[in-house]
Amino acid sequence: MSSEPLVKLTDVNFTYDRRPVLQGINMEIPRGKVVAIMGLSGCGKTTTLRLIGGQLKATSGEVKVNGQVVNDLDNDGLYALRRRMGMLFQFGALFTDMSVYDNVAFQMREHTDLPNELIHDLVMMKLHAVGLRGAQKLMPSELSGGMARRVALARAIALDPLLILYDEPFAGLDPISLSVVGKLIRTLNDALGISSVVVTHDIQESLKIVDYVYFVSEGKIVAQGTADEIKDSAEPYVHQFIWGEADGPVSFHYPARSFGEQIYKEAARAR
Template sequence: MSALPAPAENDLLVELRDVTFGYGERTVLDRLSLSVPRGKVTALMGASGGGKTTVLRLIGGQYRAQRGQVLVGGQDVGAMSEAQLYAMRRRMGMLFQFGALFTDLSVFENVAFPLREHTALPEALIRDIVLMKLDAVGLRGARDLMPAQISGGMARRVALARAIALDPELVMYDEPFAGLDPISLGTAARLIRRLNDALGITSVVVSHDVQETFHIADQVIILADGGVAAHGTPDEVRASTDPLVRQFIGMDVDGPVQFHYPGPTAEQDFGVQA
């Protein structure tokens, strides 16, 4: 598969350059390089355990690369001080798996939280901003409800309103479609695309849902074996002949990704003679 034309450096919001990272003796990312263009929706996909969420954590500065550079807006995240990290994170929004709303705060208070935490805006202005963000996700009327009173799909939309409360440059989504019914899933996918375009933000979506993610993404990156197995437009990735990419897109049981995690043989564990 041919590579995408390399965008100009100032057109990139995020770059990973030759990044290596692992947990203990297990290497998850091995000299990984990828880029996220400004104003686009980039899908980060691949089998479970392939390092997708790790990439998000490296971008947000929760982890620091053991080798290589993670650049956000041209700045090296690994070289930032704590104060610089906090300043950078104010330009980011994060939608966690299953929303991660504060269960003891109302819908309104959940969305207002980052505004009160990171700004000195007057309450009247915070109220207007919160209602505008809730309106953008179709939930202005649910402002007084508690998280336990709304559905999983609605909770995900509240979490999205909270993620965009500070008008971030970058929004990262960690499995935004997990556990949603087909209607809520489709609503969430369209909302990600619409908000990305309307607000001029950059989106990175980690997802296993091939159909909906390919439908909204400008660029798809599939991670495997610590690196990039495929990248390009959704149509280019669909046309890949790589066996691992074909297995992932086709949801096949048999292929390079095995069911059993590597370990001792059954004979070794159970003492069975071959």
């Protein structure tokens, strides 16, 4: 059981509106590891995450989580599976009409009949884990971006999930919050014995904390390996990505016909 990866994607294709978003994705997330999915904006990383969470269904291929095929689950089965997953959304997605405390307590109140005192203790534990026990009475609008992200993390681990999905956890954070969140992802993963999938394009921060990296470009996996392998990769795409070069395999120019031809044609039309 434990040798089998927690999440396994086999030949997954996903088509949206006749536009292929993912093509032949094969991916494994082993138990207890932090795996990153990297790539440019709009390359299909978030789609992969949503396929694992069952918010989208693969057009073909198989998405298996904890031994269950996600595409075949009915609504009840999917909801049962999701209770064992936590997800951190890009900007936290805290419920804006509830306090920090109520946000973290939300799932416990919805899914369990625990008495209020026990819920209180659990919420305090989760908030302590992210260092925000003192912020329990604040409303989401009173939190900074980094704090909101940490509260959302506390909420994601509320029911002790097997797997946490992170959708761009580093987006829009200052350098200190960034490393705090990065460290939390790693420590929570190891302390709670869960597995994590991190979708990101923040290469420097994520290479410090992840075990394995998949590079996705235009709906395909173009490179994969451990953090060290990726750093030394000779693959031009990966190289461009890591060093943030403006031009390379990913062209600076949006596809267009040649500049000279266009000027000539437009000049001809103007006449």
